[in-house]
Amino acid sequence: MTDQEIRERMAQFKFYHIIPLTETISTPGNTLYVPAQQLYLKYLRSLDLQGKRVLDIGCRDGLFSFEAEKQGAAEVIGIDNDLSKPAVEFLIPFFQSRVKMEQMNLYDLQPAAFGLFDVILFPGVLYHLRYPFWALRIIRELLNKDGILLIETAVWNREKNNSLLFCPTGKESPYEPSSCTFFNVKALADTLSVLGFEVLSHECLPAKKSWSAWRKESAGRLHYLFTGRQRPIRDVTRCVMTARFAGIDKESRYLQYWESTHAIHSKIGG
Numbered sequence: 001m002t003d004q005e006i007r008e009r010m011a012q013f014k015f016y017h018i019i020p021l022t023e024t025i026s027t028p029g030n031t032l033y034v035p036a037q038q039l040y041l042k043y044l045r046s047l048d049l050q051g052k053r054v055l056d057i058g059c060r061d062g063l064f065s066f067e068a069e070k071q072g073a074a075e076v077i078g079i080d081n082d083l084s085k086p087a088v089e090f091l092i093p094f095f096q097s098r099v100k101m102e103q104m105n106l107y108d109l110q111p112a113a114f115g116l117f118d119v120i121l122f123p124g125v126l127y128h129l130r131y132p133f134w135a136l137r138i139i140r141e142l143l144n145k146d147g148i149l150l151i152e153t154a155v156w157n158r159e160k161n162n163s164l165l166f167c168p169t170g171k172e173s174p175y176e177p178s179s180c181t182f183f184n185v186k187a188l189a190d191t192l193s194v195l196g197f198e199v200l201s202h203e204c205l206p207a208k209k210s211w212s213a214w215r216k217e218s219a220g221r222l223h224y225l226f227t228g229r230q231r232p233i234r235d236v237t238r239c240v241m242t243a244r245f246a247g248i249d250k251e252s253r254y255l256q257y258w259e260s261t262h263a264i265h266s267k268i269g270g
C-alpha cells in the first residue's frame with residue numbers, strides 16, 4: 001500500500017489507539033491515553049511471551065494484542081464488548097496478523113470459549129466495571145496455574161493504608177459515568193491476593209492533573225459549594241499491576257463461604 005492509500009483507508013475509521021503503521025504513519029488515536037499505555041507497554045515487553053497463549057480483554061484497536069504477537073506469543077485473542085471496526089477491517093489485514101478479535105462481554109467469558117491462557121492482558125477496563133470482583137474471579141478461572149495477569153487501571157490515590165474501593169455514580173465519577181470502580185492500590189493488591197494471585201509488581205503514574213480534570217474539579221467545587229453537599233475526593237491516577245495466579249485452595253473456608261456452599265454456621269451455631 002502506498003502512503004496515500006494508507007491515509008485514505010485510515011480516513012474511513014475512528015481510532016482509539018495510536019499504532020505505528022510505517023516509519024512515518026501512525027493511526028490517529030487519542031494522545032491523552034499515551035502515558036498509561038507507555039507504562040503498560042514497559043511491563044508487557046518485560047514478559048516472556050514466546051509460544052504463550054494470550055488473551056487481551058477490552059482490546060479496542062489492538063495496540064497490546066499486536067505487541068503481544070510481536071513479542072512471540074503463539075496465539076492472541078482479543079475480546080471487546082464494542083468490537084473495533086478499524087482493527088478487524090483494516091489493522092489485522094494490514095499487519096497480516098494472526099490476532100483474533102471477537103465482540104463479547106468479559107462476563108460471558110468461560111474457559112469453554114477459548115480455553116485457558118498463559119497471560120491475560122487487562123488494561124483500561126477494570127475501572128469501567130460495575131461488578132469488578134466477579135470479573136476478577138472470571139479472569140482467575142481463565143488462567144493456567146502460574147499464568148500472569150497484567151492489569152492497568154485507574155486507581156484512587158487516597159487512604160493508602162486501608163483497602164478501599166471508590167465506586168462513584170454519575171457525575172461524581174472522576175472521568176465519566178461508565179467509570180465507576182476505583183480501587184486504591186492496597187485494595188487491588190489485597191483483592192488479587194484473596195483470589196489466589198501473588199502480586200509481583202506495581203507502578204503508578206505520578207498523580208498530576210490534566211487541564212480538563214482541573215476544569216471539571218473546579219466546576220465540581222462550585223456545585224458542592226452551592227448545594228452544601230460534601231465533595232467526593234476525585235484523586236485518581238493510573239497503575240499497572242502484575243500478578244501470578246498461584247492457585248486457590250478449594251477447601252479454604254472463606255472461599256467456600258464466598259463462592260460455594262459451606263458449613264460454618266451449622267458447625268459453630270449462631
Ligand SMILES: C[S@@+](CC[C@H](N)C(=O)[O-])C[C@H]1O[C@@H](n2cnc3c(N)ncnc32)[C@H](O)[C@@H]1O
Pocket residue numbers: 033037057058059060063079080081082104105106107122123124125128152
Ligand atoms: C478505556 S478502553 C481501553 C482500551 C485498551 N484496553 C487500552 O487500555 O488502551 C476500554 C475498552 O474496554 C471495553 N470494555 C469495557 N467493558 C467491557 C466488558 N465488560 N467486556 C469487554 N470489553 C469491555 C470497551 O469497549 C473499550 O474498548
